[in-house]
Amino acid sequence: MSVPELKIQKTQNSRLADFDFSNIPFGKNFSDHMLIAEYSEGQWVSNEIVPYGNLSLSPATTSIHYAQSVFEGMKAHRDEQGHIALFRPEENFKRINRSGARISMPPVPEEIFLGGLNELIKLDHGWVPKAEGTSLYIRPFMFGTEPFIGVKTPNRYLFVIITSPVGAYYSEDVSVYVDDTNARAVKGVGAAKFAGNYAASLMPVDAARAKGYKDVLWLDAEQHEIVQEVGTMNIFFVKNNNTLLTPALDAGFLPGITRDSIIQLAKYLGYTVEEARWNIHDIVAMIEKGEITEIFGTGTAAVITYINRLGFQGKDYHFDPSKYMVSVLLKDTLVKIQKGIIEDPFGWVKRVL
Ligand code: COI
Secondary structure, three states: OOOOOOOOOOOOOOOOOHOOOOOOOOOOOOOOOEEEEEEOOOOEEEEEEEEEEOOOOOOOOOHHHHHHHHEEOEEEEEOOOOOEEEEEHHHHHHHHHHHHHHHHOOOOHHHHHHHHHHHHHHHHHHHHOOOOOOOEEEEEOOOOOOEEEOOOOOOOOOOEEEEEOOOOOOOOOOEEEOOOOOEEEEOOOEEEEEEEEHHHHHHOOOOOHHOOOOOOOOOOEOOOEEOOEEEOOOOEEEEEEEEEEEEOOOOOOOOOOHHHHHHHHHHHHHOEEEEEEOOHHHHHHHHOOOEEEEEEEOOOOEEEEEEEEEEEEEEEOOHHHHHHOHHHHHHHHHHHHHHHOOOOOOOOEEEOO
């Protein structure tokens, strides 16, 4: 399929000079430009980088009514020499098209996703922060735009990339509530980065917050027993300081790119990784025997976030992240690879500038 040549319209009013890089919250500030590509009636009809701004949509836009929307989360990092690199961008490109296929979307061509992203990052390179724990978060997303109220696969879409300088997603260690009543998603859609999965998580997460927890650890939608993910992160348990236990991919939860990176990195560093269908009762039994020494989550936004408390069926299990060793080493190594501080033995880091 032919793809329109990328057009670039630069902003006349850059906000960069006024941006306070000393205090960066997650996801509230956006860089000067965004990429927008439109698909209509079987072809890509436009492909542009334009100044960041509002979209104008019909109130009948299909995705507003029927949630046909998928997204990605990626990061660009600045290394000590000032070079900018993306982390495993091809994996996000492949995943958005897997997610889109599940909800009947046409694929985004590589030239638009990866080609456009590279140009966008080059143009907004000044927005990639330098400080430890910061990066440029990248949010590609795609949604149906046909103005039509009937339920059918629409014939118009927008693919958009916005970017946002960010600090930590979680500013502190996280407590999780194991929800054994609600489900985040069923198999199939659960593995898609599909907007509706995140909408479905909101009410149970609010309920967990009202109980004093920060987030929910989801179980499978059928038995409510098999450990899945946290919703913003994949989950890992460290057993006896040397073995990582994590759910095997089962189409019910997100196949995280950071999850995959941590599995590869842990094996490279000599740890054992067991991917399996972990029953929450077996995990809790291991916790009660003192075998689980660390719990942590992985994600693009969350990087590695330490879990300090797990609540299940009226009992709280406490962990002390200041004593964590395995997850601290994994986080430190991953961040150093991403920031170009140590060699990348995996070929994950893709220099843009
Ligand atoms: C990410 O880690 O990039 C995510 O998409 C998780 C969350 C911010 C929704």
